[in-house]
Structures are given as structure tokens and as C-alpha cells.
Amino acid sequence: MDVVNAFWAHLSLGVETAVTWENLWYCFVGVSLGCMVGVLPGLGSLVAISLLLPITYHLPATGALIMLAGVYFGADYGGGTCSILLGVPGHPAAAVDVLDGYPMTQQGRGGVALFMKCIASFIGSSVGILLLMFMAPAIATVALKFEPADYCALMLLGLVAASTVGQGSPIKGVGMLIVGMLLSTVGIDVNSGAVRFDFGLIELQDGINLVAMAMGVFAVAEVVTGAAKGEAARHVKQKFGLKDQLPTREDWRRSVGPMIRGSGLGAFFGALPGTSGGMATYLSYAMEMRLSKHPKEFGKGAIEGIAGPEACNNAGVGTAFIPTLTLGLPGDAVMALLLAALVIQGIQPGPEVMSSHPDLFWGLIVSFWIGNLILVVLNIPLIGIWIRMLQIPFKWLFPGIVLFVSIGVYSTHSSVFDLYSLVVFGALSCAMLLLKLEAVPLLMGFILGQPLEENFRRAMLMSRGNLSVFVERPVSAVALLICVSLMFWSLRKSLRERMM
Amino acid sequence: MVFWKNRDVVAGLAFFGIGLVAVIKAHFSYPMGTVTFMGPGFFPMMLGLALLGIGVATIMVAVGDRNQRWMPTFGWRPVLAVLGAILAFALLIERAGLLPATVSLSMIVSAARQPYSARAALGLGLVLSALAWLVFVLGLKMNLTLLAFGA
Numbered sequence: 141m142d143v144v145n146a147f148w149a150h151l152s153l154g155v156e157t158a159v160t161w162e163n164l165w166y167c168f169v170g171v172s173l174g175c176m177v178g179v180l181p182g183l184g185s186l187v188a189i190s191l192l193l194p195i196t197y198h199l200p201a202t203g204a205l206i207m208l209a210g211v212y213f214g215a216d217y218g219g220g221t222c223s224i225l226l227g228v229p230g231h232p233a234a235a236v237d238v239l240d241g242y243p244m245t246q247q248g249r250g251g252v253a254l255f256m257k258c259i260a261s262f263i264g265s266s267v268g269i270l271l272l273m274f275m276a277p278a279i280a281t282v283a284l285k286f287e288p289a290d291y292c293a294l295m296l297l298g299l300v301a302a303s304t305v306g307q308g309s310p311i312k313g314v315g316m317l318i319v320g321m322l323l324s325t326v327g328i329d330v331n332s333g334a335v336r337f338d339f340g341l342i343e344l345q346d347g348i349n350l351v352a353m354a355m356g357v358f359a360v361a362e363v364v365t366g367a368a369k370g371e372a373a374r375h376v377k378q379k380f381g382l383k384d385q386l387p388t389r390e391d392w393r394r395s396v397g398p399m400i401r402g403s404g405l406g407a408f409f410g411a412l413p414g415t416s417g418g419m420a421t422y423l424s425y426a427m428e429m430r431l432s433k434h435p436k437e438f439g440k441g442a443i444e445g446i447a448g449p450e451a452c453n454n455a456g457v458g459t460a461f462i463p464t465l466t467l468g469l470p471g472d473a474v475m476a477l478l479l480a481a482l483v484i485q486g487i488q489p490g491p492e493v494m495s496s497h498p499d500l501f502w503g504l505i506v507s508f509w510i511g512n513l514i515l516v517v518l519n520i521p522l523i524g525i526w527i528r529m530l531q532i533p534f535k536w537l538f539p540g541i542v543l544f545v546s547i548g549v550y551s552t553h554s555s556v557f558d559l560y561s562l563v564v565f566g567a568l569s570c571a572m573l574l575l576k577l578e579a580v581p582l583l584m585g586f587i588l589g590q591p592l593e594e595n596f597r598r599a600m601l602m603s604r605g606n607l608s609v610f611v612e613r614p615v616s617a618v619a620l621l622i623c624v625s626l627m628f629w630s631l632r633k634s635l636r637e638r639m640m
Numbered sequence: 641m642v643f644w645k646n647r648d649v650v651a652g653l654a655f656f657g658i659g660l661v662a663v664i665k666a667h668f669s670y671p672m673g674t675v676t677f678m679g680p681g682f683f684p685m686m687l688g689l690a691l692l693g694i695g696v697a698t699i700m701v702a703v704g705d706r707n708q709r710w711m712p713t714f715g716w717r718p719v720l721a722v723l724g725a726i727l728a729f730a731l732l733i734e735r736a737g738l739l740p741a742t743v744s745l746s747m748i749v750s751a752a753r754q755p756y757s758a759r760a761a762l763g764l765g766l767v768l769s770a771l772a773w774l775v776f777v778l779g780l781k782m783n784l785t786l787l788a789f790g791a
Contacts, residue, residue: 540768
């Protein structure tokens with residue numbers, strides 16, 4: 141019964157923290173802004189979080205994290221709205237919603253698709269959040285016994301997984317990862333006090349500004365590619381009153397199974413590193429198609445094709461927080477950015493967070509739930525607002541985005557130098573588009589480079605320079621083994637495609 | 641064989657170049673230390689060496705690839721407009737203030753798309769300035785001046 145008692149204690153502490161006017165407001169603002177950015181085609185949760193990261197610099201730690209998590213949920217959700225209504229994925233992870241959501245819109249059932257997506261996403265996230273609440277304390281307890289060598293190996297695993305699985309070329313992915321880590325060494329080295337790679341610039345002694353880098357490689361690249369494209373037709377003719385959204389009894393009956401299966405699948409994959417970006421949602425889609433009694437309807441507006449993947453995606457969002465919050469090990473770039481936000485607030489991520497800042501930890505988790513409730517409210521009765529958002533022409537929108545990026549970067553330290561860094565990273569991101577290099581491993585290497593170096597140094601100090609510590613400790617040995625096989629497997633796959 | 645148009649060859653060269661800078665800088669400027677007591681140069685040296693290897697591997701794979709992957713043709717207009725607009729904003733925000741910085745940002749960035757209308761861009765710049773002032777100065781209490789003279 142201990143687990144249940146602890147669960148209620150955590151829940152009530154979380155509710156106490158999250159349900160204050162201030163934090164409810166941050167949650168509401170985060171979710172709405174996230175929805176606003178996410179619903180725009182091409183702009184996903186990564187861009188949304190980068191855009192809004194500077195605003196949270198001046199907020200209290202709990203409020204900042206609650207707001208950013210809200211942005212994440214909102215943006216993730218908004219992307220699906222765009223997919224269903226326009227047939228253009230709001231961001232890659234929402235691409236699966238196009239398959240059946242857009243046909244439903246064409247048949248005049250777009251409202252039903254949106255409604256079911258909302259319900260499925262709420263159920264999926266609830267499953268993810270519940271799992272997070274039950275599993276986090278147990279994992280943190282185990283993690284307290286981890287040594288630097290274990291952290292080192294686990295971080296390496298997360299980084300390698302994120303830069304090889306589902307990306308273009310695994311070699312180039314690892315290359316970008318290392319470039320990111322090299323960028324993280326710029327500035328004062330905490331162990332020796334030496335200033336590294338400052339190239340004579342005083343401003344670089346504090347290191348590279350994360351916000352300038354994230355905005356440069358994600359937002360600038362999106363705006364440039366968006367501006368290069370023509371104006372897409374964005375007319376949504378349907379009405380979306382409450383009556384147009386209510387699913388029939390048949391719709392409900394067909395959606396329950398997919399939602400449950402999707403939640404399970406998503407919860408499992410979400411906790412693994414490198415599996416974000418919609419891989420699990422496609423699995424869920426394929427599974428529903430296989431299990432369905434009418435597989436021919438898939439791709440032509442089958443409601444299961446919305447309910448399953450959407451529940452899957454949101455369950456994964458919840459469980460992705462498990463390694464991030466309990467171990468300080470983010471599985472993808474969004475989690476890495478949230479982790480960086482934690483560091484900016486002066487909180488060292490890791491298993492101690494739960495005991496040293498319990499109010500932040502549980503408040504944040506409860507706010508996930510509140511955020512998802514707000515999403516339901518924002519998206520069923522107020523769907524009209526987002527549809528209107530979608531219809532703003534891009535030529536008016538992108539100057540606004542560029543301005544927002546510029547003011548945001550400048551505001552973090554009131555420094556013009558950060559704006560010059562933004563220009564440099566913007567140029568870099570365009571070069572990366574040309575060479576087809578990925579930004580996600582670059583950012584993850586940059587964020588995890590410092591903790592990786594620190595843990596590596598500490599591990600070597602503790603073992604007196606004996607590298608065999610990495611194979612002697614079981615956790616690190618298993619992590620490294622998976623890491624090596626992952627690299628081997630993805631390398632072989634990519635070489636086969638290219639050479640034969 | 642036009643190597644420098646193959647995107648993977650260029651990417652490999654870039655990796656190799658960055659790795660080389662890291663190795664040289666780490667070797668000459670920062671103490672290496674020992675494995676037990678690592679100096680500030682140790683980690684960058686490891687990364688640099690790894691990147692040299694990745695660079696060579698990328699080029700080798702690109703050369704052995706059965707179809708060459710060329711660089712896409714790229715529109716320079718949006719790139720220059722967006723980066724130029726941010727640069728103008730950076731130059732003006734402290735010297736001239738939020739209003740001139742925002743208006744020039746809008747006038748430059750709008751050139752990313754054709755047809756370009758200076759009047760529309762100016763109007764948008766004024767609207768954006770008002771919005772930015774409302775959101776960032778009034779709402780978020782940021783320390784930005786609307787118009788600064790000779791500062």
C-alpha cells in the first residue's frame with residue numbers, strides 16, 4: 141500500500157503547487173502560445189519551445205518549467221490540427237494525422253476527427269502521466285546508486301540513439317553530435333578555469349548562448365524554407381460548431397480499442413531514447429490497420445487512424461519525461477531543451493531533483509494534466525480561433541516571427557553579441573540545409589556535452605584512469621553494448637542502401 | 641567529377657576542418673593532463689580526433705556511393721533577407737531603439753518574397769513595433785527604449 145499512499149501524497153503536493161493562480165496562468169499561457177505556433181505549418185514543438193524559451197528566463201523556476209511543458213503539449217497538439225484541416229503536417233511527428241484526418245475533412249467530418257483527436261490525446265497523456273507518477277520515484281531511487289561512469293554511458297547511449305535512429309545518415313548524425321559537443325566546450329572550463337575556444341572574444345567566455353543557437357538552427361531555418369515556398373491554399377470551408385464535432389456511437393465504438401493499444405505502445409516507446417518524431421505513431425497506425433475489420437478504409441478516413449496514433453503520441457510525451465526528470469537524461473531534442481531550461485533556472489538535473497525540489501517536480505507533473513485539460517477546452521469549443529490562425533498569410537507572419545526571434549534572443553542577456561551569434565547560427569543552419577545535416581544531434585550534443593565531459597572526468601578520477609570501469613559496472617556495460625550495436629546496425633543499414 | 645558539388649563530400653570536409661581546428665587548438669593552447677587528472681585539452685582533443693575520423697568516413701562513403709548526392713539549388717534571396725534583417729536589428733536596437741530596429745527589420749525581411757512592396761513592409765513594421773512594445777515593454781516589462789537618440 142506504500143506505493144498508493146506515496147502516490148496520493150505526491151498528487152496532493154503537486155496539486156498544491158500547480159493549482160495557484162500564478163502557475164495556472166503560466167500553464168494557460170504556455171499551452172495557448174504553443175497551440176498558436178504549433179498550428180502553423182512547418183513550425184513544431186522544437187521551434188515553439190526555442191521561441192518561447194527566452195520569456196521564461198525571468199520567471200520563477202516552477203512557473204518557467206510549467207509554461208515550457210505547456211508550450212510542448214500545445215505545439216504538439218496544434219501540429220495535428222494543421223494536419224487534419226489542411227493535409228499538410230504541422231510538423232513531422234504529426235504527419236500520420238494527415239493519412240486519415242485529411243480525408244475525413246474532405247468528407248465533411250473534420251470536426252469529428254478533431255474531436256476524437258482531442259479525446260484520444262487526453263486519454264493517451266493521462267496514461268503517460270500516471271506511468272510517470274508511479275515509475276519516477278522507483279527509478280530515482282535506483283539512480284541514486286549510479287556512478288559517473290554509468291551516467292557517462294547512458295548519456296552516450298541517448299545521444300547516439302537520437303543521432304542515428306530515424307535520421308538521414310548515421311555517420312553525419314554522429315558528426316553533428318560531436319560538433320555540438322565541441323561547441324559546448326566553448327567558454328570557461330569548470331574544472332580548470334581555463335578559457336577554451338574563445339578565439340579572443342570576451343563575450344564567448346561565458347559560452348555560447350543556448351537560445352541564440354536553438355533559435356538559429358531551428359527557427360531561422362524554418363522561416364527561410366517557408367519564405368522560399370509559395371503561399372499554400374489555406375481555405376477551410378467547413379463549420380466547426382459543437383454539433384459538427386460530436387462523433388457517432390459507431391465512431392466511439394471503433395476508437396476505444398485503438399486508444400488503449402496506442403497508449404500502451406506510446407508509453408513504451410516514449411521512455412526509450414531516440415524514438416520521438418513519430419516513429420511510434422506509425423507503428424500504432426500500422427497495428428490498427430492490421431487489426432481492423434475494415435482495413436480498406438484506412439487512408440480514406442478511418443477514425444481508428446486518428447485515435448490510435450494520437451493516443452500513442454501523447455502517452456509517449458508523458459513517459460519521455462521519465463528519464464529526463466529522474467535521471468537528467470533527455471531522449472530527444474525537446475527534452476534536452478527542457479533540461480537546459482532547468483539548468484538555466486539553477487537546478488541541477490538528476491535523481492536528486494525529486495527530493496530537493498519536490499514541489500517543482502510534482503507540481504510540474506500535475507500541471508501536465510492541467511495543461512491537457514486546458515487543451516481540451518481550447519480545442520473543442522474554441523477550435524475556430526485556431527482555424528483563423530491558420531489562415532493568416534505567411535507574408536505577414538514571417539516578419540513577425542523574425543522579430544520575435546530577435547527580441548527574444550536579445551532579451552536573454554540584453555546583449556547585441558547574442559544577436560550576432562544568432563546570425564552566425566542562422567547562416568550555419570542554411571549551410572546545414574544545403575549539406576543535409578541534422579540540427580537535432582547538434583543541439584543535443586551542445587546541451588549534453590558539458591555534463592558528459594564532467595562525468596567522464598569524474599569517472600576517470602574515481603577509477604584512477606582505468607577505462608575498464610565502463611565494462612565492469614553492469615549499467616554502463618549494458619548501455620555501451622546497446623550503443624555499439626545501435627551504431628553498427630544503423631551503419632550497416634545505411635551502407636547497404638548506398639553501396640549495393 | 642565535381643567533388644565540391646557533392647554534398648556529402650563537402651560535409652565530410654567541413655567535419656574534417658572543424659576537427660582539425662579543435663585538435664590543433666587543444667594541442668597547442670590547452671594542457672592535456674593525464675587520463676586520471678584530465679586537463680582542459682583532453683576532452684576537446686578526443687572530440688577533435690573523432691571528428692577527423694568522421695570526416696574521412698563521410699568522404700569515403702560519399703565517394704563509394706552509387707549515386708552522387710548533389711547539393712540542392714538554393715534560393716539566396718530569403719537567406720540574405722532573413723539574416724540581413726536580424727543584423728540590421730542588432731545594429732539598431734541599442735543605438736536607435738526598438739521602433740527603427742523593428743521597421744528596418746520588417747523592410748529587409750519582407751524582401752524574402754516577391755513581389756516586394758516597400759509601403760506594405762513599412763506598414764507591417766509600424767504595426768509590429770506597436771505589438772512588440774505592447775507585448776515586451778508593457779506586458780513583459782523588458783528594458784527596451786522605443787526611440788534612442790545618439791546613445
